[in-house]
Structures are given as structure tokens and as C-alpha cells.
Amino acid sequence: MAKGLTRRGFLKIAAGAGAATGLSPTVRRVALEPFVRPPEEELPGRATWFASTCRQCPAGCGIIVRVINGRPRKIEGNPAHPLNRGKLCARGQAGLQAVYNPDRLKNAVRQSGGRGSRVFQPIQWEEALVELTTAIQGLQDPRRLALLAGMPPDHLHAIWTRFLQALGAPPPLIFDLHTAMEGRAESAALAERWFGEVNLPIYDLANADVIFSFGANFLETWMSPVAQSVDYGQMRQGRLGGRGFLVQFESRLSATAASADEWIPVEPGTEGLVALALGRLIVEENLGRVGRHREHAHLYRNINVSDAVEASGIPAEEMMRLARIFADAERQVAIPGGHLAGHTNGPQAMDAVMALNVVMRRLGREGGLFLPQPVPAKRFAKPVLPSRFAQVERLIERMQAGEVEVLLIHGTNPVYELPAWVGFQEALAQVPLVISFSPFVDETAVQADLVLPDHTYLEGWGYQLVTPGADRPVISGQQPVMEPLYDTRATGDVFLALAARLGGDAAQALPWPDEVSFLEESSAQLHDNSVSAYDARTPAGFWSRWRQFGGWWSKRAIRREPEVVRSSRTAIHVPLPLYRGAVEQYPFHLVPYPSITLSDGRGANQPWLQETPDPMTTARWNTWIELNPETARDLGVDDNDLVKVISPFGKLQAAVVVYPGIRPDTVAIPTGQGHQDYGRFAAGRGAKVIDLLGPAAAGEAGRFAFGATRVRIEKVGAVRPLARLEDLDGEGRENIR
Ligand code: SF4
Missing domain, CATH: 3.40.50.740 (Rossmann fold)
Structure with a gap:
């Protein structure tokens, strides 16, 4: 290597030379050199583990990254982190492919x-x-x-x-799109309506004995799926003498529904009507162990259970049976999930689900509902929503x-x-x-x-307030586990540099030379705090522990009991959902759902995620449409047949997956594919379901009603085999190239 030129400098020049040719494939240059001057914590060939934060989704799981010779080789869950407790999902595991992606x-x-x-x-x-x-x-x-x-x-x-x-x-x-389909903003607004606080409620799954989930795919992508999966395991097996019971209300059998004791395939958009009817039955019949429900009777004024029976397709006796299951439990909780937010009646439907928790007095109770305890330092006080x-x-x-x-x-x-x-x-x-x-x-x-x-997240600094999912205040700390591979720059540093150049108020507001100084100063606000899981004599020592642990958290569980501010005299009214597309022309409800691997499309450029089969259909590398066997028979199509899916706003083509886990009047398509750009693994693959959607119905402006569009299906007369797990070397593999 030329004198005065560092290895890092060489890589920068090599990268710049490649990029000078635009986006055409770059010539790869490899600098072979012994690892003669490693950072002091590195020994050639020996693994070093760094604690940081997964940024593949907003949950903020703690990770530890195995680094050898300055390069990350494997990501695992941080066993000390109170959110994910050593576990990680497939998306978290694939994070290496963000760093080493050839299209960066x-x-x-x-x-x-x-x-x-x-x-x-x-x-x-x-x-x-x-x-x-x-x-x-x-x-x-x-x-x-x-x-x-x-x-x-x-x-x-x-x-x-x-x-x-x-x-x-x-x-x-x-x-x-990921947080939009989780209904994150709507969940925070729900907490504000009921508890006077814009925040994300914590549902204590681990200690519940009955969970009623209304469209919350909490084992897949909703909110904090890894933490929720650990809690769910605890709820199923973790307590002597009791195995928790899960009922999932949604029109399509998600992986969460498949793990439930009962799947109730309601018509899309009627989940809130069902919750309302259950509440009405509980109050009217004085069901459950909490005594009389007189104080909540006003919530259900003018509610007719038969309306919900008609809209949802759940028979009246079934409705009563479900009301009894919920009310008779000792520690029950009801979860308003992301699917609800995608309907025109989303906020009211979420109110109806929340009311079940209130009626059964589940606020602040084990196995019930809590609000997160704020981190005891001003800089971390409010979650980003x-x-x-x-x-x-x-x-x-x-x-x-x-x-x-x-x-x-x-x-x-x-x-x-x-x-x-x-x-x-x-x-x-x-x-x-x-x-x-x-x-x-x-x-x-x-x-x-x-x-x-x-930078990609394994190369950059940061911190993230964890909400929801943990039983205590947690900040996940992010630190570089490697030198940046290329001449990229931390966006925080770009803004600090901009502020310094602009001078005046901007420079005063951001006086830090770089984002690491900002982070270090922020961490110092927690030094000497009595609830910290660790401490150190000096702020500098504390900052060192912060990086060692991968953030900060309280040594003990602390959650708050929500206090209801909503008047119990105000009745809940859940209107019937409105759909775009007349039923005569567009006979099927369209359910777009977030892909468990590609999420809203951000994972589509990571080949491990493309290769990971969808757990319910085993399909991968493409877009598919799920049709009930009865629907497929009526349309004269079978697995792998191409169909056109047409809404009043757009159309696409997809291969059929005949799927018994969906209502005959509903079709489902995962998000994530249909990119035009975003690199070689993503571009030109599958179709984008989001373009089928239309605006919310008249009078509902300002709402992203992603579940409120109807479609029709037309046979194309061609076959496109999907790359399924069970078909490793079959025709479907041809279609992934
Ligand atoms: S849920 Fe998965 S993708 Fe999201 S932060 Fe945790 S490990 Fe990463």
C-alpha cells in the first residue's frame, strides 16, 4: 500500500472510483493486507462482540454483533436487553445484508x-x-x-x-408504511382519548390467561413482535397450572391466528362491531367475576347485538359464548390491532376494544393493560410517534x-x-x-x-426509546460495530455541520461537534439515577457502560396504571365500515397485509429475506394472492395461475395461492414487492398491492384506510409457478432470477 495511505483511505478511493461510473456495475477492488494494526480490542481471528440496536423495524431490539477482523459476521439478540431478552426475528438476523449489500x-x-x-x-x-x-x-x-x-x-x-x-x-x-399498517399513530390517539396521554399502551401478554386480539398480528410485525413472542411463550407455557388462551379476530388466518386457540374470521372492518357486541353482552348479562357493570352501562347505550351479528357473520349464540370466555377469565386483555386502523371506522373500533379492558377492570392489573413509565431524564421523556x-x-x-x-x-x-x-x-x-x-x-x-x-445501522451511532413492549423504561443504544465501509456520512452529523454553517439560532440549538458528543451528553442525564440497571463513578464511565450494555434500562419492572379520562357516560358508536368499489363490480374485500419478511418493502433488497418462506403459504421472491378454495373453484383457477386483480384505482397481476385460511369473500396480498428500483434483489419483482388502494370514503378524508378497498379478479390464462419452500428446485426457482 502506498506510503501515507491508510487502508480506510484506500477503500474510500476504490469506492469513489467505482461510483464515478454512475450506477452501472462497479469494478470490485480488493485490498489484501494483513490485519497488522487492528483497533486495540481486536485480535486477528478472535471474535469481539458489540452491543447495539436492530433498526430493521422500529421495535428497537437489543443486539450483539460478532465481529472478526473488523467485520461483523453474525447478529444475535442481546440476552441482557429487557425487551427482546436474547431473541431476534428473521429480519433482525438479516441485518448484515444491509451493510454488505452490493447495491449500496x-x-x-x-x-x-x-x-x-x-x-x-x-x-x-x-x-x-x-x-x-x-x-x-x-x-x-x-x-x-x-x-x-x-x-x-x-x-x-x-x-x-x-x-x-x-x-x-x-x-x-x-x-x-410499516408504522401506518401497525396503526401506531391511531394507537397513540386511542391512549389519548381514554387516558389523556399520547403514548403506546403495553398489553401484558405474559401474564394474561385469555387474550382477545382484534386484528393484531403481534407474533409477526405489529409493534414489538420479538418481545411479544417471548411474552406469548410465557403466557402459553410459563405458568404452572395454566395455559393461556388466544382468540384471534381477523378475516385472514395470519401466523398469529394460526397459533391461536380460536380463529374467528370476521368480515373485514367489523372487528369493532364484534367488540362492541361482546361488551354489551358482558354488561347486560353481568358476566364475569368483577361484580355488576352498572357504571359502564352508558358505554353501550343503544347498541343492538343483532347488528354486529349481521355485519360480522358471527351467530348470536357464538357471540354469547365468546363473551363468556372473555368475562369468565381471571386475567383477560383485549388488543386493538393494526388491521382496525385500516378501516373507515378504525378509531371507533379501537374504542370498542379498549372498552372491553375498561369494563373488565384490566387497567394496571397483571395480565392487563399499562402505560409505559417515562425514562427519568428530560431528553428521553417523550416517544417519537x-x-x-x-x-x-x-x-x-x-x-x-x-x-x-x-x-x-x-x-x-x-x-x-x-x-x-x-x-x-x-x-x-x-x-x-x-x-x-x-x-x-x-x-x-x-x-x-x-x-x-x-451509514447503515451497524456503522452508525444512535439511541432509541423503546415503546411499547418492555415492562420497564428502556433506551436501546446504537453504536458502530465497524468502520463505515464507504464514504457515507451519519445524517445526524450532516445536520450538526449544517447548523454550524448556518450559524445564529441553529448553531446555538445544536452546539455539538458531532452526534457522538450529543449522545454522550444525553447519556449523562441518567448517570447516578437510582433505578439504573448499572452505574459508574463518572459520566465518562457511565457512557462506557452504556455502550457495553447496549443502552440503558431500569433494574426493575415499572409500568403505570392508566387512569381513564374518557367519560363513561359517552356511548361508543361503531359505524359500519365503508368500502371503495361497488360490490356488484368488485365483489372481494382486499386485505393487504405486511409481509413478515419484507415488511413494507424495506426488506426487499436483502436476499435472505426474499429467500425466507412466508410461514403461512411457503411462498417467496414474488407476489401472490390468497384465495379461498371455494373462490378459486368459482373462478376456475388453481395454485400458480396468474390472475388480474382490479380495483377502481389500479390493477396488478399475481400468482394464486389457494389458501383455506381466508374468507371466501376476501382476498389477501402481502406488501413488500413491486419495486422498480432499490437494487438488484428488489427491482422488477412482483407487484405493489398498495397501488390498488383508494382514498377513504367521502367524509373520511385524512385517514389511510388501507383495508377499505374492494377488488375483482380476472383469470389471465397463464401460469407462473411461485418459488415455494417445498419446491426447492422446481420451476418457481426460475422466476426468482
Ligand atoms: S422485531 Fe425484528 S426487525 Fe424489529 S427490531 Fe426486533 S429483531 Fe429487529
Whole structure:
């Protein structure tokens, strides 16, 4: 190696030379050198483990990463972390493929051929910073700057909030399809309506003996699936003398429903009506062990159980049997899941489910419902939550009206994740400067002027307040387990550098030289705290322990009993769900559901996740549509037959999976495929179900009603075999290439 040139420097140059050819395949250069000057904790050939945080979804599981010769080789769950307790899901395991992905951007780039050209030229970070600084300084009005992000790590959200506030710009707007389909914003709004606090409730699955889950796929992607799976195992097997009982209400048999004792396939959108009817029966018949229900009678004023029977298809005697199962339990809990949020009656349906917990006096009780205890330090006091969909729509309106001059996009891919009817891509064309911070050229980066790639999470710093899922206050700490592979830059550092260049209020609001200093100072707020799981004599020692443990948490479980602020005199009313598409033309309910592997599409560029079979259908590497055997017979189709799925708003083609676990009047398609860009493993594969969706029904503007569209199915007359698990070398393998 040339004198004065470090190994890292060489890699930077090699990466830059490759990227100079644009996005065409780069020539790979390999520097073979002995590991002669490793960091002091590294011994050649010996593994070192670093504690950090998984960022494959917003749950914030603690990980430990096995590093050999400066390169991460394996990710495991952090056994000391109170959220996931040593466990990890398939997406967490696949995180190495974010770092080593061959399609990563290796440096900052400008789209020199214009937006959509996919012709990128490398630029220096200094040039990018000058351009961004000049653009912000040149704004007619600071409110013309906007930042749209997917659920970010909390430290980044804190930096952005300070930055934007100092400039007088609107706060960061948070949207991604994963959290939208979890109903995260709606869950927080539910807690606000009932308990006067915008927060995510904790459902104590481990200690419940009966769980009624209304559309919560809590063993798959909803909220904190690893922690919930551990708790669920405890509920099933962990207590002597009692095996918990799960009833799952949803129209499609999810992996969670498959693990339940009873699956109740209700018509999509009627889950809330069922919850309301169950509550009414419990109160009216004085069911259960908690005495009379007189104080809650007003919640169910004017409720007619037969309406729910008719809408949901659950017979009256079955409704009574279920009401008894729930009421007779000692420790029961009802969960309002993400599917509910996807209907026009979502908030009311969630109210009806929450009322079951209130009626059975499950607040603050073992096996019931809690609110998270805040972390005892100001900087960590509030959880980051997604914005309301109405705010996203408002941003798009402002973009369309030419009221946004600079748009910054991080950790979300709205051109792909938002349905076509929203018009995001068209609105983007009206924004003079669009900057993406994606490490990959995704569909949104293709519509940007500059792409300033953030590090991947195994290369970067951060922290994340864990909510919900843990039984105590937890902050997951993120630290680099390796040197960044390429000339990428932490987005937090980019904003700190910008603030310093802009000077004035921005520089005052963000005085830290880099994000590590911000993190270290933040951690010091917890030094000497009496509930810490560890402590140290000095803040510097405490910061060292923070990195060693992979964050901070309380040494004991602390949760709060929610206090009801909603008037028990206000009756709950769940209207019938409204759907787009007349039943005569579009006879089937469409259920788009988040893929357990690819999630909202963010995992589609990781081949391990593409290869992992869907647990219910064994399909992979493509998009499929699930049809009940009766429906398939009526349509004259079978497994692997191609069909057209047509809604009033779009159409797609997919191969059929004949699936007994779905209602005959309903079809289901997973999210995650149908990328045009996002690298070789994602692009040109399958179809995007989100584009079939339409706006919520009239009068329901501002709601992302992803479960409220009807479709029709047409036979194509061709076959496209899916790559199924049981068909390792079959025809389906051909279709994955
Ligand atoms: S649940 Fe989310 S954070 Fe936890 S391991 Fe899986 S992907 Fe990572």
C-alpha cells in the first residue's frame, strides 16, 4: 500500500472510483493486507462482540454483533436487553445484508441526468453541504423547508427537532408504511382519548390467561413482535397450572391466528362491531367475576347485538359464548390491532376494544393493560410517534401548491410506500430541491436531486426509546460495530455541520461537534439515577457502560396504571365500515397485509429475506394472492395461475395461492414487492398491492384506510409457478432470477 495511505483511505478511493461510473456495475477492488494494526480490542481471528440496536423495524431490539477482523459476521439478540431478552426475528438476523449489500451507495451523489434519469455522479460531501446550506439560506420563508422521515432513532429526531425549530421550519413529519399498517399513530390517539396521554399502551401478554386480539398480528410485525413472542411463550407455557388462551379476530388466518386457540374470521372492518357486541353482552348479562357493570352501562347505550351479528357473520349464540370466555377469565386483555386502523371506522373500533379492558377492570392489573413509565431524564421523556395521515396529505398539498422549496427525506420511501392516489410523485416534481438520505437508490432517491447516504445501522451511532413492549423504561443504544465501509456520512452529523454553517439560532440549538458528543451528553442525564440497571463513578464511565450494555434500562419492572379520562357516560358508536368499489363490480374485500419478511418493502433488497418462506403459504421472491378454495373453484383457477386483480384505482397481476385460511369473500396480498428500483434483489419483482388502494370514503378524508378497498379478479390464462419452500428446485426457482 502506498506510503501515507491508510487502508480506510484506500477503500474510500476504490469506492469513489467505482461510483464515478454512475450506477452501472462497479469494478470490485480488493485490498489484501494483513490485519497488522487492528483497533486495540481486536485480535486477528478472535471474535469481539458489540452491543447495539436492530433498526430493521422500529421495535428497537437489543443486539450483539460478532465481529472478526473488523467485520461483523453474525447478529444475535442481546440476552441482557429487557425487551427482546436474547431473541431476534428473521429480519433482525438479516441485518448484515444491509451493510454488505452490493447495491449500496458508496458516496454522496448528484442525479446529473435530471430526476428519474438514474444517472448519478459522485460529489464531495463539502459540495453537498455548501449546496444545502445555500438552499436553506435562500428560502423565502423557513416554512418552505420540510423534512419527511420514516420512524427515526430518537437521537436523530431530537437533532432534527432542534434544527427545524431554530430555523422556524415545521417539525419533522413521520410516515412510513410499516408504522401506518401497525396503526401506531391511531394507537397513540386511542391512549389519548381514554387516558389523556399520547403514548403506546403495553398489553401484558405474559401474564394474561385469555387474550382477545382484534386484528393484531403481534407474533409477526405489529409493534414489538420479538418481545411479544417471548411474552406469548410465557403466557402459553410459563405458568404452572395454566395455559393461556388466544382468540384471534381477523378475516385472514395470519401466523398469529394460526397459533391461536380460536380463529374467528370476521368480515373485514367489523372487528369493532364484534367488540362492541361482546361488551354489551358482558354488561347486560353481568358476566364475569368483577361484580355488576352498572357504571359502564352508558358505554353501550343503544347498541343492538343483532347488528354486529349481521355485519360480522358471527351467530348470536357464538357471540354469547365468546363473551363468556372473555368475562369468565381471571386475567383477560383485549388488543386493538393494526388491521382496525385500516378501516373507515378504525378509531371507533379501537374504542370498542379498549372498552372491553375498561369494563373488565384490566387497567394496571397483571395480565392487563399499562402505560409505559417515562425514562427519568428530560431528553428521553417523550416517544417519537408517526404523524397523522392528514398531516402527510397536507404536506403533499403544500408541495403541489409550490409552497415547499426544499424537501429532505430520510428513512422512508414515499414514492413506493404511498398509494398512487395520494399523488406524492407528482407533487415532488413541484419541489425545486429534493434531497434523499437513503443508503440505497430507492424509488424516492430516483426522484431526488442529491442523495447523501446515511451509514447503515451497524456503522452508525444512535439511541432509541423503546415503546411499547418492555415492562420497564428502556433506551436501546446504537453504536458502530465497524468502520463505515464507504464514504457515507451519519445524517445526524450532516445536520450538526449544517447548523454550524448556518450559524445564529441553529448553531446555538445544536452546539455539538458531532452526534457522538450529543449522545454522550444525553447519556449523562441518567448517570447516578437510582433505578439504573448499572452505574459508574463518572459520566465518562457511565457512557462506557452504556455502550457495553447496549443502552440503558431500569433494574426493575415499572409500568403505570392508566387512569381513564374518557367519560363513561359517552356511548361508543361503531359505524359500519365503508368500502371503495361497488360490490356488484368488485365483489372481494382486499386485505393487504405486511409481509413478515419484507415488511413494507424495506426488506426487499436483502436476499435472505426474499429467500425466507412466508410461514403461512411457503411462498417467496414474488407476489401472490390468497384465495379461498371455494373462490378459486368459482373462478376456475388453481395454485400458480396468474390472475388480474382490479380495483377502481389500479390493477396488478399475481400468482394464486389457494389458501383455506381466508374468507371466501376476501382476498389477501402481502406488501413488500413491486419495486422498480432499490437494487438488484428488489427491482422488477412482483407487484405493489398498495397501488390498488383508494382514498377513504367521502367524509373520511385524512385517514389511510388501507383495508377499505374492494377488488375483482380476472383469470389471465397463464401460469407462473411461485418459488415455494417445498419446491426447492422446481420451476418457481426460475422466476426468482
Ligand atoms: S422485531 Fe424489529 S427490531 Fe426486533 S429483531 Fe425484528 S426487525 Fe429487529
